[in-house]
Amino acid sequence: MRDELNEELTLMLLYLNSWQEKLGDFQVTRSWKGYDYATLNLLSEKGLIDGSGRKKSVYFYPQGVEEAKRLFEKYGLKID
Template sequence: MDRTPKQVQDLTLALLYLTSLEDHDDPASRRCWKGYDFQTLADLQAQGLVEDTQGRIPLRLPPQGIAQAKAVLQALGLEDPRP
């Protein structure tokens, strides 16, 4: 159940993507730090847009989360800085 506003979720997802690193264990995914509101992260996880990594600090952005983050950036008129 979403408890945080959709705009907060979208912007958090975009920031997670923009600050993410390559995931060497899964090249289709990216790793990011979970220094954001825990409820927002829980809502994003419930939607399948981020994955917890068994309590470790980094989260995983799966392909669907990456695609959604790119869509948010595009909707905001921002270019994706990743090659």
């Protein structure tokens, strides 16, 4: 339970502190990856974010954005 909650809260914080950035012809959602690397690796393995390499930020996959939004609803939190 604790590990699952840690993953959920990390994804929510990543999304809460994210910004939109143009990457070629696409808009991507990015966030700084100042969180536990083991948790970031799990989120990456689940296909929610891409934080590989020595980059200081992560990119959200579309399903990661949707999952973060779903978690905010799950916990009764509203974001704009």
